[in-house]
Amino acid sequence: MTNNNSKPLQLWSVQDLASENLESVPSRYIRPEIDDKIVVTSAGIEVPVIDLSKLIGHDTHFFMEEFEKLDLACQERGFSRLLNHGIDEEALKKMIEDVPKFFDLPFEEKKQCTGENEGYGQALVFDEEQKLDWGDMLALRTQPDSVRNYKFWPAHPLTFRETTNKYSSEMERIKTILLGLMAKNLGIDSKKLMKMFNGGLQSMRINYYPPCPDPSKVLGISPHSDPTGITLLLQLNEVDGLQIRHDGQWIPIKILPNAIPVNIGDSFEMLTNGRYSSIEHRVVINKEKERLTVATFHQTNGSVPIGPLSELIHKGESAKYNTISYDMFEKLFFSRKLYGKSLLDRLKREN
Template sequence: MDLKVENGCIKEDKGLGWGKSLPVQSVQEIVRNGYLSVPERYIQEIKDRPSSISSESLQASLQIPIIDFSLLAKGDEHETRKLDLACKEWGFFQIRNHGVQVKILQKMKAAMAAFFELPLMEKKKFAMGANDLEGYGQAYVVSEEQKLDWCDLVALKTLPLEQRNLNFWPLNLPGFKEAVEEYSIEVQKVAEEINANLSILMGMERDGLKRYQGELKQLMRMNYYPPCSSPELVVGVSPHSDGGSLTVLLQDDDIIGLQIKHKGEWIPVKPIPNALVVNIGDAIEIMSNGVYKSIEHRAITNEKKARISAAAFAYVDDELEIGPLDSMVDDPHRPPMYKKIKYIDYIRQVLARKMDGKAHTDLVKIQT
């Protein structure tokens, strides 16, 4: 096994993992150092800038569905229908009454804020490895020429416990490990309940998806979006869909940053205090044979305030072959629309290129 020295600490090169991202300068440090103008690599091409979003009247009329999770978990038919519609037409929804205590949400936000407030050299002790996307840095940086996102992040495999690599965890930061552990367990319960409801909607028993894909694993991506003097020139995260099964997002209650693409328009997702945002990932789109949609989304920045969020990605086992489920295929009315592919091959394909909307799901679609 090769050992590499990065940022003053030794990192093991464990060979081929999910992928890798080239190291680039911390955006937070650019801001801390009092930059006068946005560096050229962060200025997006005109077509990719967030300055053009939907009109205020359209924004007001188009809001992602809101689901009462407590009723959904009790089998309420109305909430189940709302879930079905949300997954078909939006790919996104917010959930209230999800059972995660407010103090757990607050501790998670405080833990993230404390990490990103550490001095740069402290954060670099947890830098991504040479062949891994776990740790502190930036993701999807695959060339020296591409435009960069206005965001720093730390990504940690949180569940199952045996997959954690504590070398990337700031164990000396008081309360960080406990807050992330507590939140990750609670939010996984949310993902599992939604998975069970999707199983029923997809023509199976409650444990249908669990039997097919096994216990969902979890990766937590914690994002820090610094304020930007020219937010109309940059993006916090480029347009993309998520490669996993489900994503559960915890975001700031008072800052709008997330936007989703709905019927060709960018629609801002207005935060609801203490709610969680859930979206369908590519794996569910493939398994549902395209009935449920993983939707293109992005994050924007603002001029005055930093924004923090935590995306918990629920994903399947690397070796699982994913493809349209039998219950979602109806020849000749709805033939298979996606090829079967081993999940590790799919996710490596996703992570080997810069974020580019829905380009990676197009690669596994069966051309007709």
């Protein structure tokens, strides 16, 4: 998502800062609000794992089992992990190879890819006093082709653009499958839901979280819920860091090899009138190792306003959220720093 009225991406490199063998963390990155007491082990807490092959296969028994698991995951967690997703192995391999090569480039070369809420840098920084996240990013608009601005797409490594193009197509395919399944679970016309997302913006946030000498004092990304519909996450190395918020506690999500984490975003929660819930999440940092991820966001196409679908406002219920235009939704998101589910809170109706 982009908004021309928002602040430009800020230009500094946490990666370069971390390479200076710091003995302490600069004050602007220290987050005094972090409370380790509310971080709990994931042991005993079920983090849903969905086998996509069972949802696109022909075995009715396995289909219904996974179908119900997916619905429950969207309702109760807003988060699941997708196994046997069928994403092209070469596309995954090339992303895992090319992304680190970009971040290994000199800062002077990386900063050539910077613009307003797109390209290399840090986003949603509004003032000189704001606490900063411990990480660098490359934000790109990737689908449809018409939204791409290649001046923000790195020229190096030489295969980066081809790699990202192929991977983004794979993410689009997985999104389409998931939307069809979710529509069926919700009891709504899948064609209507598809029409809302067809041609909608797909964007990527490619993240580099360097190690930190005192990781207990920093965050890789502040607590937030994604504003979009569905997010698919590729974890490029075996370094944990993702945490989701559940019942007021932060639950660490251990990496499951070959799994793609999936989470519901704010606009999808609004469309379903709260039946499916967006998930608040954050990233913590490792003391010894870097962490690299690619988050792919999928949003509606702006053909209709964002708000509860009439089919999902059942008898005796009322709309839980105000309906607003796509442009206004974007404007609200880009006018505030990341902070929990503050965007949804602002759009809730007082019934």
